[in-house]
Amino acid sequence: MKVELVGGFLGVGKTTLIKGLIEHWSGREKLAVLVNEFGEVGIDGTLLAGRGTEVVELASGCICCTLNADLKAQVSDIALTYQPEHLLIEPTGIATTKSILNILGSLSLEKFITAIRVTLLLDGLSYGSDSRLFSFIDSQIALADLVVLNKSDLVLPQVISEIRHRVASINPQAKIIQAKYGREAIEAMVNDDREPVDVKTMPNANEDDTILFTDYQSLGVTWQGVVTQERLLKLFDKFKDRDLGEIMRAKGFFLTDEDRWIVLDFVQGQIYQEWSEGKSYSESRLTVIGKELRRDLIDTAIEACRLIEG
16 A cells, blocks of 8 residues: 655644545545544544545554554554555654654565655744744655645745745755645645655654653543534634643534534634534544643633533
């Protein structure tokens, strides 16, 4: 099977891109998706499920630092059980590409994998906003064969030019494309003639990059019942403040008082929402990622969103 690793930092748009790839490949090639999230509660795997494709979730944690054995076992199990032509892997946003490729290149998986390609998404809006992440992101760029400058329609041309120059200086062989919501990347990935990654000749990357995230925490909440959209949006707006902790990312799906499911996404201080038309879930879920999270205050804020009947 061919493996496509879709990487990128938290909230860059990996799940949206994979959703588009599933829709394109559905009925054309047998596809499986392996999702890992840095969180107590799985969100992305549930959102991707039910689209005619096998979706497998790995437990909470970061593929590269805690789930090496599980990743090997899961890839092997997918190959033997589902026998897909394509396997899409969406690692958590703080996983290192080098570590994942080392696992995929192991002798125990060699008999299942015919080719490996690496797509990296960069958020044009937030790229460079935190200089502490440059080493981590640069190491990801060095190992990618396709770099997608996502949300490029919202970024000044000069900034795009600077990002393209930096990417090209780090990895001259990488193909660079600009995209909005990853749409342009779908055609590039489906109709691409990129050479597969040779894991035996990978450039060295900084294996200590994950130390940047040792103080990251995750909080997951699930519940039955209804919330009001207005209160929910106020909660997500509170994530911009430091009262609940330094929140980097939050995402969830919720049953509203309109008897419809809404998906909310908090990324880099921005809130995105969409109605989950035609889909329903067994429970409402929220995952929050950040530093110094105040679980007591977050739980109280969530409770305030719930609609008390009667």
